[in-house]
Amino acid sequence: QSALTQPASVSGSPGQSITISCTGTSSDVGGYNYVSWYQQHPGKAPRLMIYDVSNRPSGVSNRFSGSKSGNTASLTISGLQAEDEADYYCGSYTSSSTLYVFGSGTKVTVL
Amino acid sequence: EVQLVQSGAEVKKPGESLKISCKGSENSFTGYWIAWVRQMPGKGLEWMGIIYPGDSDTRYSPSFRGQVTISADMSITTTYLQWSSLKASDTAIYYCARHRSGRIKQQYLFYYMDVWGKGTTVTVSS
Numbered sequence: 469q470s471a472l473t474q475p476a477s478v479s480g481s482p483g484q485s486i487t488i489s490c491t492g493t494s495s496d497v498g499g500y501n502y503v504s505w506y507q508q509h510p511g512k513a514p515r516l517m518i519y520d521v522s523n524r525p526s527g528v529s530n531r532f533s534g535s536k537s538g539n540t541a542s543l544t545i546s547g548l549q550a551e552d553e554a555d556y557y558c559g560s561y562t563s564s565s566t567l568y569v570f571g572s573g574t575k576v577t578v579l
Numbered sequence: 580e581v582q583l584v585q586s587g588a589e590v591k592k593p594g595e596s597l598k599i600s601c602k603g604s605e606n607s608f609t610g611y612w613i614a615w616v617r618q619m620p621g622k623g624l625e626w627m628g629i630i631y632p633g634d635s636d637t638r639y640s641p642s643f644r645g646q647v648t649i650s651a652d653m654s655i656t657t658t659y660l661q662w663s664s665l666k667a668s669d670t671a672i673y674y675c676a677r678h679r680s681g682r683i684k685q686q687y688l689f690y691y692m693d694v695w696g697k698g699t700t701v702t703v704s705s
Contacts, residue, residue: 502691504690504691504692506624506692508624513674513697514616514692515695519690520690559624559692561689561690565640566641567638567689568629569626570623570624570625572623573623
């Protein structure tokens with residue numbers, strides 16, 4: 469099972485909005501509303517930011533939002549801040565034998 | 580507090596065996612599945628497999644089946660990841676994470692990971 473496809477990097481200036489895409493297939497992203505997003509700062513463990521496509525866990529800023537259309541999910545960060553600079557991974561349940569698949573990861577740079 | 584505490588960094592030689600652990604607090608363990616995730620140096624996250632400590636039901640991603648063994652001891656709320664013969668390519672950080680799940684018609688669906696351990700760094704070098 470190949471990883472879900474994400475852009476390698478996305479950048480933006482403080483205060484701007486950026487969107488990260490996550491493209492899969494009808495066996496994962498497109499077939500189920502079980503897409504999640506994780507933030508990982510260097511040397512740290514991943515942190516759940518969005519689950520079930522668009523839900524935010526308690527404690528996650530409302531500047532983070534998620535959506536999905538067809539086989540592509542998206543994470544939008546609005547009002548970009550320096551602390552948002554990190555790697556972001558999408559993840560999804562998959563009906564294949566892999567059971568769960570991560571995206572390839574996107575490095576977000578705050579200019 | 581809900582947390583998963585992982586064992587410390589390991590340095591091993593190729594061919595050696597290894598077992599690393601992930602101990603959960605009661606409320607991070609009971610009734611949940613625990614997954615293991617690999618991150619090779621400078622690379623992305625890879626989902627390795629998952630265990631339900633309550634009955635040791637274990638599932639593996641095809642890429643990792645036969646390469647590692649996942650086990651659990653519910654009496655001490657601990658899960659394990661082990662290798663019988665390490666390779667240099669096993670050098671990575673390994674995370675355990677609590678995996679939220681659901682069940683539809685006898686099939687488990689694994690939704691997302693909401694509690695993560697800090698990771699165990701495994702270095703395999705001659």
